[in-house]
Amino acid sequence: EAGVAQSPRYKIIEKRQSVAFWCNPISGHATLYWYQQILGQGPKLLIQFQNNGVVDDSQLPKDRFSAERLKGVDSTLKIQPAKLEDSAVYLCASSSVQGGRETQYFGPGTRLLVL
Amino acid sequence: GENVEQHPSTLSVQEGDSAVIKCTYSDSASNYFPWYKQELGKRPQLIIDIRSNVGEKKDQRIAVTLNKTAKHFSLHITETQPEDSAVYFCAAPRGSARQLTFGSGTQLTVLP
Numbered sequence: 001e002a003g004v005a006q007s008p009r010y011k012i013i014e015k016r017q018s019v020a021f022w023c024n025p026i027s028g029h030a031t032l033y034w035y036q037q038i039l040g041q042g043p044k045l046l047i048q049f050q051n052n053g054v055v056d057d058s059q060l061p062k063d064r065f066s067a068e069r070l071k072g073v074d075s076t077l078k079i080q081p082a083k084l085e086d087s088a089v090y091l092c093a094s095s096s097v098q099g100g101r102e103t104q105y106f107g108p109g110t111r112l113l114v115l
Numbered sequence: 116g117e118n119v120e121q122h123p124s125t126l127s128v129q130e131g132d133s134a135v136i137k138c139t140y141s142d143s144a145s146n147y148f149p150w151y152k153q154e155l156g157k158r159p160q161l162i163i164d165i166r167s168n169v170g171e172k173k174d175q176r177i178a179v180t181l182n183k184t185a186k187h188f189s190l191h192i193t194e195t196q197p198e199d200s201a202v203y204f205c206a207a208p209r210g211s212a213r214q215l216t217f218g219s220g221t222q223l224t225v226l227p
Contacts, residue, residue, distance in 0.1 A: 104149075108158050
């Protein structure tokens with residue numbers, strides 16, 4: 001089974017610029033998550049999708065971050081404008097439920113550096 | 116919401132010794148506790164998980180224990196090997212919801 005794909009793997013931008021990240025989940029996974037992982041910390045949930053609908057975006061800084069999953073498969077996360085503190089790894093995960101147990105599978109992440 | 120605390124933040128052990136990482140959670144409705152291993156520059160990978168209806172689960176050299184009354188769960192790695200060196204994260208869902216709250220991570224170093 002192919003894993004979660006993300007691109008780009010690395011991105012360097014200057015503050016106040018815009019950036020977009022792309023995620024392709026594992027085929028058939030209805031649930032997709034975006035996490036922000038700052039160096040030395042655990043992943044922090046930004047947004048959860050179920051098919052093409054948002055389940056939880058309570059921790060998404062909506063003044064600058066946006067995300068969509070229009071067709072219920074691929075998803076994009078955008079930051080506009082970026083701040084220095086947005087430097088982090090952005091992880092996408094998708095999940096399946098088997099035997100009543102959900103397992104999240106992570107992509108390789110996009111490492112963002114804001115200068 | 117869920118609050119997950121993880122200790123220690125760093126742990127060094129000699130090869131062959133055991134390592135124990137502990138986490139506490141706040142939401143008594145949480146029912147599923149996964150552990151992820153993240154090697155440097157790589158994605159977090161699920162290594163073991165436990166549901167709230169059992170107290171212990173083992174998979175070869177890895178075991179997880181759960182104390183629902185005290186709201187804490189622990190990862191035990193026996194006969195550690197250098198390839199066990201990584202950052203380990205515990206996580207807990209927000210009650211019956213599926214969003215995971217992660218601990219702050221433990222950097223495990225296994226010294227040869």
